[in-house]
Amino acid sequence: MTGDPRPLEQPTLTDNYLTYTRGFLSWALTLDHKRIGLMYLCSVLLAFLLGGIFALLVRTQLLVPEGLIMDQDDYNQAFTLHGGIMVFLVIIPSTPAALGNFVLPIMLGAKDVAFPRLNLMSYYLWVIGAIFMVYSIFGGGLDTGWTFYTPYSIDQNSAMGGVIPAVTGAFILGFSSIFTGMNFIVTIHRLRPKGMTWFRMPLFLWSIYATAVIQVLATPVLGITLALLAVERAFGIGIFDPTLGGDPVLYQHFFWFYSHPAVYIMILPAMGIVSELIAVHSHRHIFGYSFIAWSSVAIAMFSFIVWGHHMFTSGQSPLVNVVFSFITFSVAIPSAVKVFNWLATMYKGAISWNTPMLYGMGFIFLFVIGGLTGLYLGTLSTDIHLHDTYFVVAHFHYVMMGSALIGFIGGLHHWWPKMIGKMYNENAGRVAFVLFFIGYNMTFFTQFMLGSHGMPRRYATYPADAGFQMYHIISTIGSYMMAIAFFMMAAYFISSIFGGRRAAANPWGGRSLEWQCTSPPPHDNFSEQPEVGDCYDFSVLRWDEATQGYVWREDVDRPGEKSHA
Amino acid sequence: MTAPHRSEKQGREGVRGVYAREEDRVAAGSMGLLLLLITLGMLFGALVLVVLAVRLNDAAWPKDLPSLPWQTWISTVAIVGVSVALMKAVASMRRGSDAGVRTGLGIAGVLVIIFTCMQVWAWLSWYDAMPQWAAATQSHRIGVMGFWVFTAVHITHVLGGMVPLGMVGWYAVCRSWTVSRQGLLHHTAIYWHFLDAVWVMLLLTMLLVL
Numbered sequence: 212m213t214g215d216p217r218p219l220e221q222p223t224l225t226d227n228y229l230t231y232t233r234g235f236l237s238w239a240l241t242l243d244h245k246r247i248g249l250m251y252l253c254s255v256l257l258a259f260l261l262g263g264i265f266a267l268l269v270r271t272q273l274l275v276p277e278g279l280i281m282d283q284d285d286y287n288q289a290f291t292l293h294g295g296i297m298v299f300l301v302i303i304p305s306t307p308a309a310l311g312n313f314v315l316p317i318m319l320g321a322k323d324v325a326f327p328r329l330n331l332m333s334y335y336l337w338v339i340g341a342i343f344m345v346y347s348i349f350g351g352g353l354d355t356g357w358t359f360y361t362p363y364s365i366d367q368n369s370a371m372g373g374v375i376p377a378v379t380g381a382f383i384l385g386f387s388s389i390f391t392g393m394n395f396i397v398t399i400h401r402l403r404p405k406g407m408t409w410f411r412m413p414l415f416l417w418s419i420y421a422t423a424v425i426q427v428l429a430t431p432v433l434g435i436t437l438a439l440l441a442v443e444r445a446f447g448i449g450i451f452d453p454t455l456g457g458d459p460v461l462y463q464h465f466f467w468f469y470s471h472p473a474v475y476i477m478i479l480p481a482m483g484i485v486s487e488l489i490a491v492h493s494h495r496h497i498f499g500y501s502f503i504a505w506s507s508v509a510i511a512m513f514s515f516i517v518w519g520h521h522m523f524t525s526g527q528s529p530l531v532n533v534v535f536s537f538i539t540f541s542v543a544i545p546s547a548v549k550v551f552n553w554l555a556t557m558y559k560g561a562i563s564w565n566t567p568m569l570y571g572m573g574f575i576f577l578f579v580i581g582g583l584t585g586l587y588l589g590t591l592s593t594d595i596h597l598h599d600t601y602f603v604v605a606h607f608h609y610v611m612m613g614s615a616l617i618g619f620i621g622g623l624h625h626w627w628p629k630m631i632g633k634m635y636n637e638n639a640g641r642v643a644f645v646l647f648f649i650g651y652n653m654t655f656f657t658q659f660m661l662g663s664h665g666m667p668r669r670y671a672t673y674p675a676d677a678g679f680q681m682y683h684i685i686s687t688i689g690s691y692m693m694a695i696a697f698f699m700m701a702a703y704f705i706s707s708i709f710g711g712r713r714a715a716a717n718p719w720g721g722r723s724l725e726w727q728c729t730s731p732p733p734h735d736n737f738s739e740q741p742e743v744g745d746c747y748d749f750s751v752l753r754w755d756e757a758t759q760g761y762v763w764r765e766d767v768d769r770p771g772e773k774s775h776a
Numbered sequence: 777m778t779a780p781h782r783s784e785k786q787g788r789e790g791v792r793g794v795y796a797r798e799e800d801r802v803a804a805g806s807m808g809l810l811l812l813l814i815t816l817g818m819l820f821g822a823l824v825l826v827v828l829a830v831r832l833n834d835a836a837w838p839k840d841l842p843s844l845p846w847q848t849w850i851s852t853v854a855i856v857g858v859s860v861a862l863m864k865a866v867a868s869m870r871r872g873s874d875a876g877v878r879t880g881l882g883i884a885g886v887l888v889i890i891f892t893c894m895q896v897w898a899w900l901s902w903y904d905a906m907p908q909w910a911a912a913t914q915s916h917r918i919g920v921m922g923f924w925v926f927t928a929v930h931i932t933h934v935l936g937g938m939v940p941l942g943m944v945g946w947y948a949v950c951r952s953w954t955v956s957r958q959g960l961l962h963h964t965a966i967y968w969h970f971l972d973a974v975w976v977m978l979l980l981t982m983l984l985v986l
Binding site: 321322323324325326327329389393394396397400401402427428429430431432434435436438439442446447448449450452454455456457458461465468735 | 793794800803804807808811812814815816818819820822823826827829830833834914915916917918919921922924925929
């Protein structure tokens, strides 16, 4: 037996990836996946701030029926930029590119991703794409909505001049996403350590893998569609422009062929994070590992064959509508499998009410609401009534923000001590969560009511006597509460860097490999390839008061060690 | 622990530390290439599909559209030749014949230049001929614009393929072959075979559909 009560590895701040080399160039040209992940994180959070400002502008405008702060053109730009920035610059890259880059190779016990140079290139492609996207504000403005629907986006007399820069930006961001996905697939295939079979991988890696498959297969379709849109607008090639023999609805088909799978690009990694959060903070073996793993693959596969449910009102044949409606309902099965398994994992678990766990549970609550309201929109008859109303806005915010972004925030809280080597203030984290959670539901639950009462989306004003104003006021107050919660998060994260308690190697009691290296990890992650055990068997760990972290139990052999008894 | 010197740090920053053996690196590269080709296959497939959808929904498609410029056929011969020359280079590498590799790569390089020049010439001819078809194709613009779209998307990938071709050409001139560089030669050949197949698919689409 190993009688050494040491932590998994002694934390040290003298030789970690943050201090390994110094200077601007050592970051700008780094090939270290951890630094690239951190650079993505900072960039994505900056974009989130920008997208959030536009969201607050939109909400403030709707406080009064006649609109409070903008004219209608400015309002169109505000919601377009909010959507475009949040989807393309924030939610899609947040978990895979930022957290995935940081965690994935360490979880595999690898030194880096399969193609480190390609990884750095992906980051700079993201930066270039972001510059194009933001430039669209100054390059004539953008008011098409984040979907760039034709024929509006190709009409020189209506849509603003920022369409081509924004579309070019989205095109470049797409290739950043593709290269990241390719990198992760090859990394998972080629750099898994000895003993880590497919069904011994952490579930986060399964979800990242399923996401990467979607990125590789679906994103090029968006790429060529957006390229054709830009060329159509610039030269009039007659693909989407009906006056030149093109078909505007064709754009919707190709756009949603990508953009529906993109919903799963956003949410699958968050589901992977939640699987980790629920298991680690419940200190209980994940329930139904293989079901959760396969459900990620099933969701990825279903994602390719449901795009038509975005187009029930576009004049598709009734038969096609019925088929898409039926397949859409099928997505509920693997999604529910995940939810049931998370709940079963928590059942009789020793739940630690840490901030990441709160976000994990918040995810389940909000995802269930987002998923169930999706059934109303997947049903043909109710969709006709609810189409283009605030019900749709509420639904996709419950899925994209309430689920995908909450998962990301939960993951950020979970891996922050590993990234920075410092603990944040737990009490502040819990208060921020409560504020965020209440504000979130105030903002978006009211929008279900607005939508079912007939408030259309994308309107800058509304009739004073329609009974919408009270809902809008509650929604706007909720958005301000969320903004305060986000600023609180920023404050305690930043203060933790300078004054936080030093984090143990394993502060939460995780078993996957990232918890076996120091916090923050050394430059090469592991001096030698670590041995792999069951990454959800928490019974071998115990809390160590001295290090304020979890350590290996003295009476249990570590993987790869022979018993001394 | 003493901090390593800067040069040592930079050495450890390199990508070689990720793989235990050079062969592993080549195998990872092969998989990466496969994924890249799947991605590009989706891209070109979507391109053909979108044009096909427009064409098939157009009941009044004009019958007297211009035929493809003659330079297109020379381009076709050239790009098929690139594939053949690269096959010869790879085969020579396996036999250990440096001269064969250099010959194969040299021929491939010349043919790529011919392909590119012919494309530019074909575009100029097409541009000159466009005004006479303008009226007939006003409401079927993809009939004449499709040529631009297909060839432009393809040639961006040809230009991209010139980079690894230039790199392996340089290695051949220097006679400096490692396991990784041999792998790059093999991957370059596969990429150009792919471009060849895509060209044939686009050509058939232009002939049969547009």
